Amino acid sequence: MSDDKNKGGSKLTLDKPGRLELKKTVETGQVKQSFSHGRSKTVTVEVKRKRTFERGASGKMRAVEEGGKASTSAATYSPAMDGLSDAERDARMKALAGAAEQEERLRKEREDSDRRAKEAAERRKEEEEQKVKDAEAEKARAEVEAKMKAEMEAKRAAEEEAARQLAEEEKKRDAEKAAAGSKSAPKENKAAPKAAVVADDAGGANRGPKKRPVEKKTQAAPQPSRASRGEPRRRQGKLTITQALDGDEGQPRTQSLAAVKRRREKEKLQAQDMRNRNEKISREVTVPESITVAELANRMAERVGDVIKSLMKMGVMATQNQSIDPDTAELVIEEFGHTIVRVAESDVEDILVGEADNEADMVSRAPVVTVMGHVDHGKTSLLDALRATDVAAGEAGGITQHIGAYQVEMASGDQITFLDTPGHEAFTQMRMRGASVTDIVVLVVAADDGIQPQTKEAIAHSKAAEVPIIVAINKCDKPEADPMRIKTQLLENDLIPEDMGGEIVCVEVSAKARTGLDDLEEHILLQSEILELKANPDRKAEGAVVEARMEKGRGSVATVLIQRGTISVGDIFVAGGESGRVRALLDDKGRKIKTAGPSVPVEILGFQGTPSAGDDFAVVDDEATAREIAEYRQRKAKAAKQIVTQGMSSLDQLFSQIKAGEIKEMPVVIKTDVQGSLEAITASLEKLANDEVKVRVLHGAVGGLTESDVTLAASTGGVCMGFNVRANPQARDMARRDGVDIRYYSVIYDMIDDVKKVLGGMLAPEVRENFLGYAEIREVFNITKAGKIGGCYVTEGMVKRGAKVRLLRDNVVIHEGTLKTLRRFKDDVKEVQSGYECGMAFENYEDIKAGDVIEAFEIEEIAREL
Incomplete structure (x- = not known):
């Protein structure tokens, strides 16, 4: 469109043939948004412009922008512009374009302000949520931070001060950078919005590039500094797609101050958690x-x-x-x-002490009978007759060399467990360990031989064990047998038969002729019914080792008598200082069995070592427990062997125990060379007894001291005394090991004197009061810091310092105590004789008056003698 045509009022025409086109009104692009905590988001931005046209007052069409404002090109054809020169029209158009651009800029700034306010609100909300979470975490850690509270508060204050100083420094640096940037920033013309491109609605003859109007520089309204609000400094100006893409491809954005604070707070909490985890825990x-x-x-x-x-x-x-x-x-x-x-180390054995059995779980069990007696009186033969076997023929020389345990089933179906021993050592050791293994003792006495020394030992041990005794008078089939003589000899050993008014059952039997066996079995079963023998089979097995040996090809084998509970193959056990697992169970006939209950003797294979006869046997839960208990017992036994007693015999220990009031009875085992000496010594020792102390003769016999004598003395804490006899080497070794004192005497009076000294030491000393004198209180002085002092005159005898005194008032004793001070004039004296004056004070007593009489005396303890 040419200006000449416009001036002439001609119609608007196209210079060249063509068609009218509309440009795109929608502009799209992508913008990357950055949020706190490193989050970002890419969004698509669309800019849409609407173009509308309206007819002006002059009938010309013009483009109208959104909001009712005419476009720059349309403003050319405003009636107000008619008749203007090109220069004036251009100036007017520039002014209109500047006004439109300023209005657009203000709108953008209002949107930015709203967006910043929304982001600040979201940031405050996130900070509040973070504070709530921090408060909850702080509350959870409050218990473990009690000891470090003061230190943490100091550190927290220092860190906050450092953060505040850092924030102030950052604010200053931001302000300085902002001031420097505002001064050095070049003045640039802002580009017009792409949507506000001037279009010639009439096509225009000139399609060359149009000159853009110059933008006026306007300043936005001053905004409060973000640094003053504690927020990070933001970018100046508008964010375009190009700037967003350049920022994404170029340098990364700087973290905000709030993000830095949150990161530091997180690191501080992590360090605090580490300190809490490393805090000492009381165990x-x-x-x-x-x-x-x-x-x-x-x-x-x-x-x-x-x-x-x-x-x-x-x-x-x-x-x-x-x-x-x-x-x-x-x-x-x-x-x-x-x-x-x-x-204590001994606590490992507490697991072996099981709970008491309920009466409802108890069932009857077979009695355990020990056969004892003198050598060659027919103990094993009697047991063979009961078992209907021939065990004696297998023994070397017909003498029992080892302990045997057998179970015999009667014709009635009842069972009896027999222990056949060559002596009584194992039996006594089992009693020493507190294992109630034996229920009844069958004392075998040959009718033609009578009671012999070992028979008397068996009687002594049975009495010490407090086990009922049944006397089996064997070999009654011999012509020279005299059962009545045996009963008379039993009376001499304090065993009164039933037919003589006592409680000892005597049964006449013959192992060779197999007579009287039914009566013996009947009396054993009757005695067991009286004892009401019961046990609980539904628990872990417990028992005692009767015999143990090492066999080639089988290892350590032990004969164990089960007392309660049931043992099975595979059970883990401990016996004395040895442990193991049951590999096999064999009954008394050598047959393999799976289980064994109470009162059943079994041979057990699976020991790690060979235990000792009389050791306790118990089943435990696991191998670790069994090894721990066994190792403790081994250490204990080793320590007992290493104990060396120097300069103090067992008799000296007996004296010390007597002084402590622990013993009122002296147990002794006496061995002499002849029977007459034994009777004389026993009678003399019994005469020494009184109502307070006495001598208890555990066993007295003719012959040397043997292992059985030492064992008996050790089981009761007694002393072995030999008169013109000596102990054999085995007995000496056992006495040294068990700490039993053996005393040898050649003069009977020396033995009696030593025993009298021991018994005399058992007696409480005699207390005797010796009178010293009287003193009369003539005046009472009240001395500061010393209390009341009595001015006295000794009227009779004397008064000693530290003596016992009684205060008499009208011949009535009102106080008895100790004299605290005794002085003449200003000097302390040891004693004051009759006819002299002195000052006296009582220990913890000051209620004295003139006219009171003081009686002085002293206590003397005199050792008593038998």
């Missing part, structure tokens, strides 16, 4: 009687080096493999802030 440390340094450190969860340093501070130089005593371990444990729990 209960179990300490046995001896513990190594390494084990102590392990139980405290401390380093071995720290424990060794603690010991060095105490002056104890120890390595990690050395053992320390419980007292030293307690000091170390307390230094590290833990609590000690002391346990």
Whole structure:
């Protein structure tokens, strides 16, 4: 469109043939938005422009922008512009374009302000949520932070001060950078919005590039500084797609101050959690009687080096493999802030002490009978007759060489368990260990031989064990048998038969002729019914080792008598200082069995070592427990062997026990060379007894001291005395091992005098009161810091310092105590004789008056003699 045509008022025409086209009104692009905590989001931006046309007053068509404003090109054809020159029209158009652009810029700034306000609100909401979470975490950690509270508060205050100073410094730097940027920023013309491109609605003859109007520089309204609001400094100006893409491809955006604070707070909480996890935890440390340094450190969860340093501070130089005593371990444990729990090494055996059985679980069991008697009186032959077997023929020389345990089933179906022993050592050891193995003792006496020394020993041991006795008078089929003589001899040993008014059952039997066996079995079963023997089979097996030996090809084999419970193949057990697992069970006839109940003797294979006769046997839960108990018992036995008693015999220990009031009875075992000496010594010792003390003769016989005598003395804490006899080497070794004192005498009066001294020491000393004198109180003085002092005159005898005194008022004793001070003039004196004056004061008593009489006396203890 040419200006000449416009001036001439001609119609608007196209210079060249063509068609009228509309340009795109929608502009699209992508913008990357960045949020807090490193989040980002890419969004699509669409800019849509609507173009409308309206007819002006002059009938010309013009383009109208959104909001009712005419476009720049349409403004050319405004009636107000008619008749203007090109220069004026261009100026007017530039002004209109500047006004439109300023209005668009203000609109953008309002949108930016709204967006910033919304982001600030979201940020505040996130901070509040974070504060709530932090408060909850702080509350959860409050318990473990009690000890470190003061330190943490100081650190927190320092960190907050540092953060505040850092924020102030960052604010200053931001303000300085903003001021410097505003001064050095070049003045640039803002590009017009792409949607506001001037289009010639009439086509226009000139289609060359049009000159863009110059944009006016306008300043936006001053906004409050983000640094002053505690927010990070934001980019100046509008964000375009190009700037967003350049920022994404170029340098990364700087973190905001709030993000930096959150990161530092997170790191501080993590460090705090680490400190809390490393905080000392008070533990209960179990300490046995001896513990190594390494084990102590392990139980405290401390380093071995720290424990060794603690010991060095105490002056104890120890390595990690050395053992320390419980007292030293307690000091170390307390230094590290833990609590000690002391346990004895013997506590490992507590697991063997089972709970008491309920009466409802108890069932009747077979009686356990021990056959005892003199050598060659027919013990084994009698047992053979009961078992209908021929065991005696298999023994070397017809003498029992080992302990046997057998179970016999009667014709009535009842069962009896017999123990056949060559002596009584194992039986006594079982009694010493508290194992109630034997229920009844069958004392075998040959009718033609009578009661012999070993028979008397068997009687003594049966009485010591308090086990009922049944006397079997054997060999009654011989012509020279005299059962009545045997009963008379029993009376001499304090065993009164039933036909003589006593309680001892005497049964006449013959093992060779197999007579009287039914009567013997009947009396055994009757005695067991009286005893009401019961046991609980539904529990872990417990028993005692009757015999143990090493067999080639089978290892250690032990004959065990089960007392209660049931043992099965595969059970883990401990017996004395040995442990193992049951590999096989054999009954008394050599047959393999799977289980064995109460009162059943079995041979057990599977021992790690050979136990001792009389050891306790018990089934445990696991191998670790069994090994621990066995090792403890082995250590205990080894320590007992290493004990060396120097300068103190058992008799001296007996004296010390008497002084402590522990013993009122002296048990002795006496062996002499002749019967007459034994009777004289026994009678003399019995005459020494009175109502307070007495001598208990456990056993007296003719001959040398044997192992059985030492065993009997050890089981009761007694003393072995030999008159013109000596102990054999085995007995001496056993006495040395068990700590039994053996005394030898050649003069009977020396033995009686020693026993009298021991018994005299058992008696309480005699207390005798010796009168010293009288003193009369003539005046009472009240001395500061000393209390009341009596001015006295000794009227009779004398008064000693430290003597016992009685205060008499009108011949009535009102106080008895000790004299505290005794003075003449200003000097302390030891005693004051009759006719002299003195000052006296009582111990813890001051109620004295003039005219009172003081009686002085002293107490004398005199040892009593028999």
